[in-house]
Amino acid sequence: MIGLTARDTHRTPRTPRAHRALRGLSVLAVAGALAIGGTACSSDSGHRAAKPGGREGSAEPMPTPSDVPTAADPNASIPPPLVPDTIVRSTATGGRTVALTFDDGPSPQWTPQVLALLKQYDAHATFCMLGPNAKANPNLVKEVVAAGDRLCDHSVTHDEGIAKRPLARIRYEIATAHDQIVAASGSGAAVSWFRAPGGDWSPQVRATAAGFGMRSLDWSVDTRDWERPGTEKILANAKKELKPGGIILMHDAGGERSQTLAALKQLLPWLVQKGYTFAFPA
Numbered sequence: 503m504i505g506l507t508a509r510d511t512h513r514t515p516r517t518p519r520a521h522r523a524l525r526g527l528s529v530l531a532v533a534g535a536l537a538i539g540g541t542a543c544s545s546d547s548g549h550r551a552a553k554p555g556g557r558e559g560s561a562e563p564m565p566t567p568s569d570v571p572t573a574a575d576p577n578a579s580i581p582p583p584l585v586p587d588t589i590v591r592s593t594a595t596g597g598r599t600v601a602l603t604f605d606d607g608p609s610p611q612w613t614p615q616v617l618a619l620l621k622q623y624d625a626h627a628t629f630c631m632l633g634p635n636a637k638a639n640p641n642l643v644k645e646v647v648a649a650g651d652r653l654c655d656h657s658v659t660h661d662e663g664i665a666k667r668p669l670a671r672i673r674y675e676i677a678t679a680h681d682q683i684v685a686a687s688g689s690g691a692a693v694s695w696f697r698a699p700g701g702d703w704s705p706q707v708r709a710t711a712a713g714f715g716m717r718s719l720d721w722s723v724d725t726r727d728w729e730r731p732g733t734e735k736i737l738a739n740a741k742k743e744l745k746p747g748g749i750i751l752m753h754d755a756g757g758e759r760s761q762t763l764a765a766l767k768q769l770l771p772w773l774v775q776k777g778y779t780f781a782f783p784a
């Protein structure tokens with residue numbers, strides 16, 4: 503039932519990060535039950551070869567919710583799968599289609615600008631949201647749904663070490679964020695995708711997502727916009743890596759995103775000119 507994929511045991515090396523991401527203030531809005539309990543900024547000092555969290559440069563403190571399970575709970579279990587637990591990194595139809603994905607939001611500053619650009623090109627995207635950010639910005643979740651875009655669960659605390667956490671913690675990260683996003687949508691909108699923070703997948707993470715009805719969503723094109731390497735570099739990364747049916751990773755939150763916006767402004771007409779149509783992962 504739970505099969506290992508290559509991605510579970512091998513990650514793309516990336517630049518060492520001296521300093522782990524600091525989270526958005528909006529996390530502060532997480533339910534009253536959550537209290538500030540230190541930071542989740544345990545440095546990985548580059549020892550991990552994980553994938554982007556997109557949090558660099560954020561000067562905002564990252565509270566750790568006090569009710570996050572930290573110890574193994576012998577009663578924790580993985581619900582029976584409602585959907586396949588295999589990792590998805592392409593569109594349904596392949597062909598000259600592309601799926602855009604935006605992580606770590608929603609952000610009052612950046613998400614509306616992304617939505618406006620998408621609308622201008624009649625494009626659609628999947629938004630991988632942090633539960634607390636959705637809870638803090640329900641109007642943005644509703645706007646995403648109203649625009650015909652789709653929702654994806656990106657966990658509660660953006661723990662890029664989720665794969666090695668006890669099952670109770672994995673369940674919390676996945677199920678709580680799912681419920682926060684659904685509640686924020688106000689319409690019981692479907693949240694059919696889960697994306698592991700930093701691409702930190704494991705069989706347990708995938709199975710838990712599947713148990714809550716979500717497919718595991720990865721990507722095929724990492725624009726590395728989270729590093730803020732410059733607009734041209736973000737654009738070049740996208741153009742270089744994109745193949746038909748690809749899934750592009752960008753960020754609409756988690757830090758200053760003007761480079762992402764500027765790159766998207768050029769990427770969208772380029773995709774249209776190259777004959778791509780906008781699709782969803784499948």
Ligand SMILES: [Zn+2]
Pocket residue numbers: 554555556605606656660699700
């Ligand atoms: Zn992320």
